[in-house]
Amino acid sequence: MNAASAATAEYEIYGIRYGVNPRRRRGQNYILEAKPDEPLTLDFYCWFLKCDDRVIVVDTGMDPDKAAHHGHDILIHPVDGLKMLGVDPAAVDTLIVTHAHYDHIGHLDAFPNARFYMQAEEMAYVTGPWMEKWWFRRAYEPDEIARLVHLLHAGRLELHGRDREIADGVSVHWVGGHCAGQEIVRVRTARGYVVLASDALHYFEEYERGVPFAVAFNLSDMIAAHDRIRELADSDDHVVPAHDPRIVSLYPPASPDLQGKVVRLDLPPSPREGRPR
Ligand SMILES: [Zn+2]
Known part of the structure; x- marks a missing residue:
């Protein structure tokens, strides 16, 4: 690849819907929710980015035993996906x-x-004093944190500062909020820059209404993240939450037989209801 083409890499983005929790209620998702008992399904995604032969994986999904323990359903093993x-x-x-x-x-x-690439602040957080508090450690599993420690000692986990280019066209950006080291991923695609918000946005609703999600480390960072996402995405149609059940109906499947299972997030979504255009 020559220098000119290297500076214009455009990625396809695949979102694998590997899990679901249809029993989830709004009150489990939003702080000060007015209708806490209404259902609001939580979907689970991991992603990969593809440009020619280059593949970058974003997150690895959930272990089936952990899913059972936390009350979620696995639809497909993420690695099988x-x-x-x-x-x-x-x-x-x-x-x-x-x-x-x-x-x-x-x-x-x-x-x-x-x-592996992760925010240095996330590593400090998950191995530091905040984990004494149930509120902050409840979405972490110590055996998985230990795996990160092993990878760090093996020289395979690279901890980075707040903004980092991972490859031409792919960069990561600290936003914090949901956890101390939450980051988002900005990806150049044929339709412009898409932001995989990961858990900086579980649902479109957080972004649309400016409301915080119920699993939080720092609420001011969580709300400020919405502005950072707006800065980095080419439009609101370039913003992808991590857990919203609307994703599968908004974005085209990777192929007709993968409807409801794998979406192409580099392609444009259909218009969303309930939001100004
Ligand atoms: Zn998540």
Whole structure:
């Protein structure tokens, strides 16, 4: 690849809907929610980015035992989802960890040749004094944190400062809020810059209404993250939350047989209801 083409890499973005919790209620999702008992399904995603032969994986999904423990349903093993789409986990060399909650780092060992990238603040957080408090540690699993420590000591986990380019066209940006080291991923695509908000946005509603999600480390950072996402995405149609059940109806499937399972987030969404255009 010459220098000119290297500066214009455009990625396809695949979102694998690997899990779901249809029993989730609004009161579990939003702070000071007016209708706490109304259902609001929580979907679970992991992602990968593809440009020619280059594949970058973003988060690894949730371990099935952890899913059962936390009351979520696994639809497809995340690693099987990658294989189904032609991604060989052993061939993945770059893996972005947006944060270390159990639904994002459940399969680190499935990528034996990957280098992992995570915010330094997240590592300090998950191995430091805030974990004495149940409120802050409740979405972390200590055995998975231990895996991160092992990867760090093995030289395979690279901790970075707040903004970092991972590859041409792919950068990560600290926003905090949901957890101390929450980051978002900005990806150049054929339709412009898409922001995978990861858990900086679980639902479109947080972004649309400016309301905080119920799992929080720092509320001011969480709300300020909405502005950072707006800055980095080409439009509101370029913003992708991590857990919203509307994603599968807004974005085209990767192929007709993958309807409801794998979406193409680099392609434009259909218009969303309830939001000014
Ligand atoms: Zn999550």
